[in-house]
Amino acid sequence: MQTHQTINPQSTFRALADPTRREILLLLRSKDLSIAEVAGNFDMTRAAVKKHLRVLQEGNLISVTPQGRERINHLEPAALKAVSDWVSFFDELWDARLTALSSAIDKEWNSK
Amino acid sequence: MQTHQTINPQSTFRALADPTRREILLLLRSKDLSIAEVAGNFDMTRAAVKKHLRVLQEGNLISVTPQGRERINHLEPAALKAVSDWVSFFDELWDARLTALSSAIDKEWNSK
DNA sequence: AAATTGCAATACCATTTGGTTTCATAATTG
DNA sequence: CAATTATGAAACCAAATGGTATTGCAATTT
Numbered sequence: 001m002q003t004h005q006t007i008n009p010q011s012t013f014r015a016l017a018d019p020t021r022r023e024i025l026l027l028l029r030s031k032d033l034s035i036a037e038v039a040g041n042f043d044m045t046r047a048a049v050k051k052h053l054r055v056l057q058e059g060n061l062i063s064v065t066p067q068g069r070e071r072i073n074h075l076e077p078a079a080l081k082a083v084s085d086w087v088s089f090f091d092e093l094w095d096a097r098l099t100a101l102s103s104a105i106d107k108e109w110n111s112k
Numbered sequence: 113m114q115t116h117q118t119i120n121p122q123s124t125f126r127a128l129a130d131p132t133r134r135e136i137l138l139l140l141r142s143k144d145l146s147i148a149e150v151a152g153n154f155d156m157t158r159a160a161v162k163k164h165l166r167v168l169q170e171g172n173l174i175s176v177t178p179q180g181r182e183r184i185n186h187l188e189p190a191a192l193k194a195v196s197d198w199v200s201f202f203d204e205l206w207d208a209r210l211t212a213l214s215s216a217i218d219k220e221w222n223s224k
Numbered sequence: 225a226a227a228t229t230g231c232a233a234t235a236c237c238a239t240t241t242g243g244t245t246t247c248a249t250a251a252t253t254g
Numbered sequence: 255c256a257a258t259t260a261t262g263a264a265a266c267c268a269a270a271t272g273g274t275a276t277t278g279c280a281a282t283t284t
Contacts (some may be wrong), residue, residue: 010131017129018272019122022198029205036230048273050231055271069230069281077206080199086134087192087199093141094189130242148260160243162261167241181251181260 009082015059016083020044021052025061028075035071121194127171128195132156133164137173140187147183 015021024038039049053073056062060079065072127133136150151161165185168174172191177184 013134014129017126020272022125026201029202034230044272045274046231047233047275051272071231075202075205077202080202080206083195084199087196089138090141090187090189090192093187094192132242146260156242157244158261159245159263163242178261183261 009086012059012061012079012082013086015055015061018052018055020049021056021061024049024052024056024073025075028062028073032072032074035073038073121198124171124173124191124194125198127167127173130164130167132161133168133173136161136164136168136185137187140174140185144184144186147185150185 020042023041027033027038027041035050035053036046038053039046042049053062053064056073057064061076063074063076065074132154135153139145139150139153147162147165148158150165151158154161165174165176168185169176173188175186175188177186
């Protein structure tokens with residue numbers, strides 16, 4: 001069984017508020033990356049990316065493992081459960097609207 | 113029929129990053145509230161609460177309707193769909209964890 | 225051993241954020 | 255009409271945020 005770190009989702013919501021950080025999380029879906037590797041995907045200094053990684057770590061969205069002189073950043077999707085849980089406080093409300101209103105249109109738009 | 117405002121979820125994520133604003137959304141689940149009514153629930157000035165309401169409006173999380181000299185704030189839970197959709201990009205990954213916890217059930221499904 | 229590489233830490237900067245106070249205005253009430 | 259009420263708007267402020275550049279150190283490579 002997993003330990004349960006985050007009772008309060010503030011640090012996670014805060015981490016998700018920045019588009020660069022959300023992009024980093026998407027990158028880490030496919031594989032773990034060192035700081036330099038993550039930074040290679042952005043038009044900013046490695047130091048700036050490292051700060052973002054720190055915020056993501058504080059939000060429990062990634063874990064960081066030293067490996068030689070590198071720091072391997074690993075996605076921790078479990079933290080997103082806090083977000084998912086919070087959003088679900090509103091499920092009943094929007095169900096009442098959307099299901100009644102237009103699930104068909106919804107599907108169209110979801111295909112993005 | 114609803115108009116489709118937000119393609120990009122940045123303003124919504126940004127709005128959710130503040131605990132006061134998340135609290136306001138929870139308040140608005142049960143009923144629409146004027147600015148003063150919302151402010152009555154917090155230990156800060158009405159002006160500060162009004163700023164939060166503006167950010168929530170920019171994130172399409174609430175709508176504001178003038179009614180006499182009041183501004184009625186109404187929850188718009190549909191905006192949370194953008195968040196829900198984004199989080200779902202990671203569903204498969206954290207499924208991979210749950211799978212490890214309950215391989216029996218999983219094997220049945222994997223036979224699909 | 226020397227050079228290079230990956231990262232940490234710090235100082236610094238401009239902008240944003242979250243709050244305040246004050247003043248003005250529109251709607252309601254006595 | 256006068257007083258009150260609900261809000262809007264603006265100026266202001268401290269702290270946080272998102273970025274930079276620089277310096278130093280530990281690990282790797284040659």
